[in-house]
Amino acid sequence: MSKRLEKGITAALKAAPHLDHWPCQHFPICGGCALQDRVYADQVAAKRQSLLGLWGEQLPASVAAEYVVMPSSEPFNYRLRMDYVCSDDRFGLRQRKRFYSVVDLQECHLIPPPLFAKVRAVYQYLRDLNVPDYNVYHNTGFLRYLVVRRNVRDEWMLTFITAEHDYLDAMAQSAQFALDEGATSVWWLHNPRHADISFGAAFGHWGAEYLSQYIAGAQLLMGPNTFFQNNPRGFEQILDYCAPFVAGATRLVDLYAGVGTIGIVLGRSIECVLAAELVEESVDLLRANVELNGVMDKTEIIGADIAELVRDFAWQAGDIAVLDPPRAGLLPPVCRRLDRHGPQRIVYISCNPITQVADVALLTQYRIVAARGFDLFGQTYHAENVVVLERVSDE
Numbered sequence: 481m482s483k484r485l486e487k488g489i490t491a492a493l494k495a496a497p498h499l500d501h502w503p504c505q506h507f508p509i510c511g512g513c514a515l516q517d518r519v520y521a522d523q524v525a526a527k528r529q530s531l532l533g534l535w536g537e538q539l540p541a542s543v544a545a546e547y548v549v550m551p552s553s554e555p556f557n558y559r560l561r562m563d564y565v566c567s568d569d570r571f572g573l574r575q576r577k578r579f580y581s582v583v584d585l586q587e588c589h590l591i592p593p594p595l596f597a598k599v600r601a602v603y604q605y606l607r608d609l610n611v612p613d614y615n616v617y618h619n620t621g622f623l624r625y626l627v628v629r630r631n632v633r634d635e636w637m638l639t640f641i642t643a644e645h646d647y648l649d650a651m652a653q654s655a656q657f658a659l660d661e662g663a664t665s666v667w668w669l670h671n672p673r674h675a676d677i678s679f680g681a682a683f684g685h686w687g688a689e690y691l692s693q694y695i696a697g698a699q700l701l702m703g704p705n706t707f708f709q710n711n712p713r714g715f716e717q718i719l720d721y722c723a724p725f726v727a728g729a730t731r732l733v734d735l736y737a738g739v740g741t742i743g744i745v746l747g748r749s750i751e752c753v754l755a756a757e758l759v760e761e762s763v764d765l766l767r768a769n770v771e772l773n774g775v776m777d778k779t780e781i782i783g784a785d786i787a788e789l790v791r792d793f794a795w796q797a798g799d800i801a802v803l804d805p806p807r808a809g810l811l812p813p814v815c816r817r818l819d820r821h822g823p824q825r826i827v828y829i830s831c832n833p834i835t836q837v838a839d840v841a842l843l844t845q846y847r848i849v850a851a852r853g854f855d856l857f858g859q860t861y862h863a864e865n866v867v868v869l870e871r872v873s874d875e
Contacts, residue, residue: 484834486861488530489523496522503556503589510583511576512590513859520555524855527863531853534837540848549853549863550721552714556589558858560630560693560710563678564599566613566623571603580617590859591628595636598661599628602638605657609650614643616676622646624671625678629691629702632712637665637691639704641678645670655686664688667704679705690765695719696745700769706762707738707806714856718866719745721852722802722827725868726750730798733823735786736805740766742829744773746802756782756789786810790817799823809835815842822846826869833865840867847872 493515502516515523528549532539539547552558564571565582572585588596603626607613614621625641638658640651655666665688669680682704690701693708696716702708709715719742726732726746734743737755739762747753753775757763763783770779782789786805801823803810809832810818818826819842826846830836833853840848846869854864 484534485527485530485863488533489526489861492526492529493518493522496526504587506572506583506585506587509575510573510585512573512588514576514861515859520551520858523858524549524551527855528853531833531863531865534833535851538837538840538848539851543848543851547851547853549855550717552711552855552858554711554713555858557592558711558714558856559590560708560712561627562588562591562596562599563625563627564603565616565625566603567616567621568613569607570613571600571626582616591630592634595628595630595634598658598663599626599638601661602626602654602658606650606654609647609653611647611650611654619674627678627704629704629708631691631693631702633694635664635691636662637667637688637702637704638663639667639669639678641669641671641680643670643672645683652686659687665691669704695741698741698744698769698773700739700741700744701765701772702739703761703765706759706765709741709856711856714854714864715741718829718854718864721854721866722746722829725825725827725850726800726802728798729800729825731796731800733795733799733801735789735801735803737766737781738762738804740769742802742804743779744769744775747775747779751778753779754782755779756784756786758783758785787813787817790814790822793817793821795821795823797824800825800827802827802829804829805835807832807835810839812842815839819843819845822871824871828867828869830865830867831862833863836865836867840869843869845871 499517507516567582570582570584572583575581613623627639630636658666666686668683671680693700732747732750732753734755737757743753743755849870850868
C-alpha cells in the first residue's frame with residue numbers, strides 16, 4: 481500500500497461522516513480492513529481525489545475532467561484469495577500497524593463468510609491433531625499459513641504453507657477434511673525461509689491439480705503459486721474499459737502476461753497475440769490456458785524477463801501493448817527502452833498508482849489520452865488505475 485495514496489484518502493475523508501456500526505467485530509483492530517467505518521461512496525470519492533492529487537499536472541486537464549473511479553459491485557466478500565496467518569494458537573490477519581500481532585478471527589467479510597467458516601474449521605482440525613503452528617516473531621514452528629483461493633462459482637482451493645516437511649499423516653487427514661468440507665483442490669507448500677511469504681515449493685496435492693477461474697467468458701487455470709487478479713468482477717470492469725483502446729490492433733502485445741487473462745480476453749477480435757511472462761509456473765499455465773481457450777494458433781508465448789525482451793523487441797506497425805506489471809511497476813530500464821522504441825499505443829494497468837505515476841513521467845515520448853480508476857479493494861486504501869498512452873514522436 482502506498483503511504484502517499486493513503487494520506488490523500490485520509491485527508492479527503494476528513495469531512496466525511498463516520499458510521500457508528502460495521503459488519504465485522506474485529507474492525508478496527510484487524511489489518512485486513514481500514515475503512516469499514518466509512519460510507520462506501522465516500523471511500524470511492526476519496527480515492528478519486530487522492531489519485532487526481534498524485535497525478536497532478538501529469539494528467540491533461542481534459543482527461544482529469546472526465547476522470548472517475550469505478551466502484552466495486554461488491555464492497556465486501558469480493559476477494560479471490562486470502563492468506564490467513566497461523567501463529568501461537570491464532571488464526572487470522574495481522575493487527576493494524578503491529579506486524580507480529582495476529583488477530584484471532586472468528587469472522588471475515590473479505591470473502592464469503594461461509595467459506596471463511598470452512599477454512600477456520602480446517603485450522604481447528606489441524607490443531608486438534610496437534611499440528612503446531614508458527615511463531616512469527618521467533619520464526620519457529622510448523623504451520624505458517626492457510627491460503628484459500630476461490631472462483632466466481634464458489635469452488636475453492638486450500639493451500640497449507642509449512643516451514644518443514646513433517647506430520648505427514650495429520651496433513652493428509654487435514655487435506656481430506658478440507659475436501660470433505662467442499663474444497664476442490666488442496667496443496668501443501670514448503671517455505672523454510674524466514675521471509676514471510678505465503679508461497680513455496682510443492683510437497684504435493686490432493687484433489688484437482690488446478691482451480692479454474694472464469695473471467696469474461698474465458699476459463700483460466702490457477703495454481704497455488706500463480707498470481708491472479710484478486711477481484712474477478714472488478715477486473716472484468718477493467719477489461720471492458722480497455723477493450724475499445726485495443727480494438728483495431730493487428731497484434732496485441734501482452735507484457736507481464738501472468739496466466740494469460742488479458743491476451744485471451746482482449747485478443748479475441750485481434751489477428752495475433754504475443755504474451756510474455758517471466759515466472760516459469762505462470763508460463764506453463766499461460767500455455768495451458770491459451771490451449772484451453774482455443775487460441776493457440778494465433779498466440780505467441782515468450783518466457784522472458786520483460787526488461788530483456790524490450791531491449792531489442794521488433795515492434796510492428798499496428799502493435800498495441802497492454803502492460804500489467806507487479807507493484808514495483810515497469811522500472812526505469814523498461815521505461816527507457818519503451819520511450820526510445822515502443823508501440824504507438826500503450827494501455828497501462830497498475831495495482832500501484834505511485835509507481836505508475838513515476839513510470840509515466842519517464843515515458844516522455846507518450847501523452848496520456850485517457851485514464852480511469854477502479855476500486856477493486858473496498859474497505860482498504862488500495863486502488864487500481866488504467867492510463868492509455870499515445871506516442872507523440874519517433875526518433
